[in-house]
Every structure is written in C-alpha cells, then in structure tokens.
Amino acid sequence: MFSRVKGTRDFLDLTLFDFFIKKTSIHVENYNFEHIDTPILETTELFKRSLGTNTDVVNKEMYVFEGSEEGEKSICLRPEVTASTMRAFLENNISSLPWKVYSWGPMFRKERPQRGRYRQFHQFNIEAIGSGEISLDANFIAMLDHLFSEALMLDNYTVHVNFLGSPDDRKVYKTILGDFLDKNNSALCGKCKERREKNIMRVFDCKQEDCQKLYKKAPYIVDSLSEESKKEWEQLQSLLELLSISFSYTPTLVRGLDYYNKTVFEFSSTALGAQSAFCGGGRYDYLAQELGSKECYPSFGVAIGIERVLILLEQIKDKLPLPHKKPLHLFLPLSENQYSLASLLADHVQAANLCVDILFDKPSLKSMMRKANKMGASYVLLVGDDEQKNNTVVVKNMVSGTEETIAQNDLVGHLKK
Numbered sequence: 001m002f003s004r005v006k007g008t009r010d011f012l013d014l015t016l017f018d019f020f021i022k023k024t025s026i027h028v029e030n031y032n033f034e035h036i037d038t039p040i041l042e043t044t045e046l047f048k049r050s051l052g053t054n055t056d057v058v059n060k061e062m063y064v065f066e067g068s069e070e071g072e073k074s075i076c077l078r079p080e081v082t083a084s085t086m087r088a089f090l091e092n093n094i095s096s097l098p099w100k101v102y103s104w105g106p107m108f109r110k111e112r113p114q115r116g117r118y119r120q121f122h123q124f125n126i127e128a129i130g131s132g133e134i135s136l137d138a139n140f141i142a143m144l145d146h147l148f149s150e151a152l153m154l155d156n157y158t159v160h161v162n163f164l165g166s167p168d169d170r171k172v173y174k175t176i177l178g179d180f181l182d183k184n185n186s187a188l189c190g191k192c193k194e195r196r197e198k199n200i201m202r203v204f205d206c207k208q209e210d211c212q213k214l215y216k217k218a219p220y221i222v223d224s225l226s227e228e229s230k231k232e233w234e235q236l237q238s239l240l241e242l243l244s245i246s247f248s249y250t251p252t253l254v255r256g257l258d259y260y261n262k263t264v265f266e267f268s269s270t271a272l273g274a275q276s277a278f279c280g281g282g283r284y285d286y287l288a289q290e291l292g293s294k295e296c297y298p299s300f301g302v303a304i305g306i307e308r309v310l311i312l313l314e315q316i317k318d319k320l321p322l323p324h325k326k327p328l329h330l331f332l333p334l335s336e337n338q339y340s341l342a343s344l345l346a347d348h349v350q351a352a353n354l355c356v357d358i359l360f361d362k363p364s365l366k367s368m369m370r371k372a373n374k375m376g377a378s379y380v381l382l383v384g385d386d387e388q389k390n391n392t393v394v395v396k397n398m399v400s401g402t403e404e405t406i407a408q409n410d411l412v413g414h415l416k417k
Ligand code: HAM
Pocket: 079, 080, 081, 082, 109, 111, 116, 117, 118, 119, 121, 122, 123, 125, 126, 127, 256, 257, 277, 278, 279, 280, 281, 282, 284, 300, 301, 302, 303, 304, 305, 306, 307, 308
C-alpha cells in the first residue's frame, strides 16, 4: 500500500472547490481580469530574485531540482505565482496596461503540515501589472471584500491593512526599529535575534508571547513615512472608508515575501485556527526591475489560499447555492443477453444530455436495486427478456416508487418530460 506524500491531500469531492473557482472567476471577470496560466516549473533563480534570499520560502521551503548537466539551470516547483506572472508579462512583451489577469492552480512549499497548511496547496491569484495609482489598491481590496461577503457568503473575517512605504521610508524605519530591538535585546527570543540581523521587520511574525508583548511598544513604519507616502497612506484609508470596507490597521503586518512596498493586506478568520490568513497580497512596484526590466511597472496583487477558503465554506455549506447533481438514470440489464440493448438505449438517452449509467452486474435484481439506491439513482431503467421481446423498458421512479412500461422509441421523450 502506498500513502500520499506528506502535506498533500486527495480531493474526493470537488463540489465546494468547483463552486469557489466558478464564483471567483465570474466575480473577477466582472472587474475586467482575464484568465491566464503559467507553468508549474520555473527557474529557481526567478524566486530567489523576487521573494528574497532571506525569506523562509526561498531559504527552507522550495522543491528544487538542480540541473544534472553543466550549465543546466536549477528549476523548482513554483512556491507562488506572482513572480511567474511578472516573468510572463515581461517575456511576452505585454504592452496594454494595466495587465489585469488571474490564474489558479497548485503551489509547493515544504512547510510543516498542519490544519490549513499543506506542502502542495492551491491559490487563486489575481494581479494588476502596470498601475501605480493607490486608488487601485482600495478598489482591489473592495473587490475581494465583495467576493468573500457577497459571492461566497462569508462573514466571519477581518481585513488587516498596513502600509510599508517606499524603500527609502523602510531604510529610515529599519534603523529606528533596530535601535529599539538593540535596547530590548535581552527580552528577544533566539529567532528574533536572528531576524534582527537577516530580515528585521519579520520580528513581528514571532509567535512568542513575550516578544509579542514587547512589539506592542515598538515604533511602527507608518510613523516613519515621508510626506508623500503619508499622503498615500491617508488616501488609501479614506478610500477604503468611502467604499465602506471595515478594515483593521495592523502595524505588525509585514508579509513574508520581500517584493512588497506601500499597501499590504490580509484577510483572516479566527475560524481557521493558527493558519488564519486565507488571502494576502499588496503592492510590488519594483518587482519588474528586480527581474531585469529597465522600465518600472508598479503593480498590485493578491493570492487566495483555496484550501483555507474551503474550510470556511464547509462551515456554511448548507446556505450556499451549490449546484444540484443531475438526476441519474440507471439502466439495469437483467441478464447478459440485454447488455447490448441497454448500451444502445443508454447511448440514445446520453445523446439527449441526460445523466446515464449502466449497471453491468450479475447478481439478483434485489441486490442490483440496492446498489442503484446506494448510487443515488433517480430512475432505474429495467431491461429484461420481456422488455427485449416487446421493445419496451420499465422505468422505475426511485423517489415515488412508481413503475411505468414505456416503448423504447418513446423512452427519451418520456424521460425528458
Ligand atoms: P502568501 O501570503 O505567501 O502570498 O500566500 C497567500 C495565501 O496562500 C495565504 O494567505 C494562505 O491562505 C495561502 N497559503 C500560503 N501557504 C500555504 C500553505 N502552505 N498551505 C495552504 N495555504 C497556503 C503569496 O503567495 C503572494 N504571491 C500573494 C500576492 C499576489 N502578492 C501579490 N500578488
């Protein structure tokens, strides 16, 4: 017996998954985003350059395949798709801006598996490349809020927003934060001491209670913003208010990937436990240049963690307008002599766009009927010796229990009624 690889899962019922994809695709297409797709395999360097070599994703979590021959590039399973989308934008010389696209599919990160955290997971990713207007950020967040609250009918979540300013703002802020951490060095846990050196703003992600208590008193970046950045931060907040988005300013939200500047945000729900963020993103104005572009393409985007949204949808499944399964018409040929006739009749019924199956089973009628019940058949279509002789079919309605004998020529018309 084989078991699945640690941190992966089997989807045996995709009803909620398909519901999410359908609703979300329709929703974002109404905001003029187009569906694209990019490969699961990308060069490792793409993510090193974009996410940053000091991030957990690049440092510890990538599935990498080193080139076996000299000069062959190292490739990896994509851990996210923003860098891939920017690569595709630059490589395909897209000129019509902003390029508003969405894609969805599996991502791979070698993390410690737990509820809502997998090594192969799915994201629904939405990007707008080539727009530096801060109004776009507010509209984007509003689009997501409408998606979750209206299209997907979720209510138990919070929208966290922070503003990381420009690279210059961050340079100033990192010195101020560094001074604060140095003054409180003895109170820091080992991991935070390491973060202080490698990726200073990530100290805020620490789960230790003592560190968290300390960071409540830390200086925050919005207090180190230039006049220009401050204006944009204020503009973002008033636009969100204008659009009636209730959000929580969360100064410790810094996000785990290096490409962000200005607006960052997450949607989280306490119903998810430790892995509470089910959607996260922000502005990444310098990523194109990081990847070698001469031009700057200010951009904004988000990824929704599908597995985590599915946990939330599962909890409200009963009130969701999930599609009904088509009624199943199940042919029961009563002996091998009727196999060909049942196949032929089933073929006609299928051509009429009805859901059909045939039970090629030898046991008694009683056990066949039991199986038909288990399969959830709405109608059972019995074809035995008599029916074959008389060119008829016995149609049994499995809900009401009524039976009718129908001429084979009239079968499709009768079932379509
Ligand atoms: P991220 O915050 O790394 O951002 O991931 C986005 C979402 O993917 C998370 O909020 C979470 O719901 C889900 N997720 C992440 N890791 C896992 C995991 N191991 N198992 C299950 N779900 C997970 C990004 O990936 C950015 N590319 C988002 C973005 C798009 N920024 C701009 N554009």
